[in-house]
Amino acid sequence: MTAAKQEHWDEVYRTKAADSVSWYQPTPAPSLRALDELHLPVTAALIDVGGGASSLVDRLLERGWSDLTVLDIAAPALDVAKARLHGDAARVAWLVADVTEWRPGRWYDIWHDRAVFHFLTEPEQRIAYRRALETGTAPGSVLIIATFAPDGPERCSGLAVQRYDAAALASEFSSAFALESEWREEHRTPAGGRQSFQWCVFRRR
C-alpha cells in the first residue's frame, strides 16, 4: 500500500512543477496567520506533516524559527524544497515517511497538516494517523489542520478524499484534542479554480 502511494506522489513531484500543482500557494498565508495568533516562541518545535514542497518552512526560517521538521512520503517533494533553500536546508530536519506508518521519536509543539489527512479515506488509516499524532505531541501541543470542506473537491491529484467540516474534524480528534478555532478558506489554484478548505486549530489536552 505504502509503495503504491509513494510511487504516486513521487511521480507527481517528478513530473509537475511545484508551482503548478493545485495545492500550490505562493505564500502559506492561512498557516502563518494561525501561527501568529498562537503567539508561540520561535524555539517551538514544528512539524509540517505532508509538507511536500510547501514554502511554509522558508517563511518560518526567515522569522527565526529554529526547530523545524518536514515529513513527506515523497522524497522528490522534499528535494524541491531543499534545492530552493540552498544552505538553509541544513537548518531543517527532513523525513521521508508515510505518516500512517511513522513512529515519532520526539514531541512537537505544533503539528501542521495542510491537505494530507483528507487522503486517508479508510478508518484504519485515520487510526494510524492519530497514533502517530498522539505519539508525536504532548499536552499543550497544537494541531493546525486543513482539509477540503464539504463543498470542496471530491478528489485531489487523482485520489479520492474525505471532506470535513469543523464538527467532523473535531470528532476525528476529540479523544485527545480540543477545538480552539476554525475557519473556511477559498483557495485559488494556479489554474484559477477555487477550492473550499476547512481549517481547524486544536490543542492537546
Ligand SMILES: C[S@@+](CC[C@H](N)C(=O)[O-])C[C@H]1O[C@@H](n2cnc3c(N)ncnc32)[C@H](O)[C@@H]1O
Ligand atoms: C495536497 S499535497 C499538500 C502539500 C503541502 N502540505 C502543501 O500545503 O503544499 C499532499 C502532500 O501529502 C503528501 N502525502 C500524501 N500521503 C502521505 C502520507 N501517507 N504520509 C506522508 N505524506 C503524505 C504528498 O506527497 C503531498 O506532498
